Amino acid sequence: MENTDHRVAQTSAPILGVLAQRWSPRSFDSTVTIDEKVLTSALEAARWSASAANTQPWRLVVTRRGTSEFDTIVAALMGFNTTWASSAAVLIVAIAETIDGDGKPLRWAEYDLGQAMAHLSVQAHSDGLHVHQMGGIFVDKLSEAFHLDARFVPVSAVALGVLGSPDLLDEKARERELAPRSRRPLDGTILVNA
Numbered sequence: 806m807e808n809t810d811h812r813v814a815q816t817s818a819p820i821l822g823v824l825a826q827r828w829s830p831r832s833f834d835s836t837v838t839i840d841e842k843v844l845t846s847a848l849e850a851a852r853w854s855a856s857a858a859n860t861q862p863w864r865l866v867v868t869r870r871g872t873s874e875f876d877t878i879v880a881a882l883m884g885f886n887t888t889w890a891s892s893a894a895v896l897i898v899a900i901a902e903t904i905d906g907d908g909k910p911l912r913w914a915e916y917d918l919g920q921a922m923a924h925l926s927v928q929a930h931s932d933g934l935h936v937h938q939m940g941g942i943f944v945d946k947l948s949e950a951f952h953l954d955a956r957f958v959p960v961s962a963v964a965l966g967v968l969g970s971p972d973l974l975d976e977k978a979r980e981r982e983l984a985p986r987s988r989r990p991l992d993g994t995i996l997v998n999a
């Protein structure tokens with residue numbers, strides 16, 4: 806088991822342990838397959854996320870390492886992501902339903918999708934997995950490969966699996982893996998605190 810204490814958030818106020826401990830690794834153990842029950846729980850957590858008017862404007866392509874669909878996602882990753890993400894046990898394409906079946910724009914689709922992926926990440930982390938979301942994807946390649954109607958837009962790819970050793974990474978990724986996590990102070994985020 807890797808010691809990941811250096812990745813725990815140094816918070817200015819107490820927060821839930823799982824939120825402080827969640828982080829996005831690039832080293833995944835490529836020898837393990839996914840625990841299907843844990844994967845289903847992560848997907849179920851996404852399902853129960855809040856959304857505007859309960860429209861649930863998210864769709865997922867869920868693929869396991871070793872399948873051709875997984876390889877299709879790997880082939881649609883950009884640059885740096887191709888160097889590490891293929892070790893994950895699962896790759897997911899997170900898709901926003903931007904227009905509903907009646908042609909009405911779903912204005913909060915991407916917002917709601919992001920929230921669903923946050924649920925998924927937190928549940929997965931709580932169950933001993935790690936998640937790394939990626940915006941570096943070729944959207945058109947994914948739309949074409951998975952025959953998506955134009956109203957369904959791939960927004961991110963999500964790597965999910967068991968944490969691996971930083972030693973498995975190239976130097977650039979290893980440096981990032983071992984660096985402390987940082988955030989802008991809370992004061993810089995809250996514009997008005999009346």
Ligand SMILES: Cc1cc2nc3c(=O)[nH]c(=O)nc-3n(C[C@H](O)[C@H](O)[C@H](O)COP(=O)(O)O)c2cc1C
Pocket residue numbers: 827828829830886937938939940941942961986
């Ligand atoms: C929408 C989104 C897109 C991201 N895109 C990438 C990406 O393409 N490649 C990558 O290595 N990390 C990507 N990340 C990971 C972020 O860099 C990471 O979450 C951030 O540095 C904070 O680190 P933490 O998750 O460990 O707290 C992305 C994260 C999100 C939420």
